[in-house]
Amino acid sequence: MSTMTPTTAPQVSIVQVQGSIRGTTCIRFQELLKSLCATPIDSILVIDLQQIETIDAQGLGALVTGLRAAQQTNKRLILCSLSTEVRAAFEQTQLNQVFEIYANRDVFLKAIASIDPQVKVRLAHWNSTKLAA
Numbered sequence: 455m456s457t458m459t460p461t462t463a464p465q466v467s468i469v470q471v472q473g474s475i476r477g478t479t480c481i482r483f484q485e486l487l488k489s490l491c492a493t494p495i496d497s498i499l500v501i502d503l504q505q506i507e508t509i510d511a512q513g514l515g516a517l518v519t520g521l522r523a524a525q526q527t528n529k530r531l532i533l534c535s536l537s538t539e540v541r542a543a544f545e546q547t548q549l550n551q552v553f554e555i556y557a558n559r560d561v562f563l564k565a566i567a568s569i570d571p572q573v574k575v576r577l578a579h580w581n582s583t584k585l586a587a
Contacts, residue, residue, distance in 0.1 A: 466566065466575045467496040468559060472505040473582030475513030483513070486580055487520030491527045496576070498566070499524060502559050504535035509543055521553065530554065534562050 467490060475483050490499050501517070503509075517533070524531035534556040536544065544550040556562040566573050 464498055464570055464573050465496045466498040466500060466573060468500040468502055468577050470502045470579045474508040476508055476510035479582040480512040480516045484516040484519050488523050491523040491529055498530045500532045500534055500562060502535050503533060503540055506540055509540050514547060514549060534559050
């Protein structure tokens with residue numbers, strides 16, 4: 455008699471980021487990433503950078519810190535929808551070789567659905583321009 459071990463479908467949080475990841479907003483963005491990593495329900499965190507206007511060295515550092523936090527909690531931190539400017543920053547610093555990057559959200563969702571069609575996805579928004587007020 456064989457027993458089957460139940461498997462759980464991966465749970466994905468997609469965070470749509472708007473504005474800029476630079477200067478004083480980096481601290482709050484880094485806190486967001488750490489809190490997402492501390493949440494036990496999501497195994498994959500996707501940071502959608504499609505609406506990012508600018509990212510500086512501190513912003514890249516916040517993403518690296520988020521990646522470390524994800525790795526320490528056995529999660530995957532994935533980036534998608536990098537603009538030409540943001541992609542250039544990743545290539546100049548060679549962080550494109552460190553992060554798992556997808557062309558856009560749909561490409562990622564198709565890839566994860568092909569692995570497990572029962573994946574659960576949550577969407578959240580983070581807007582740096584609202585922090586400046």
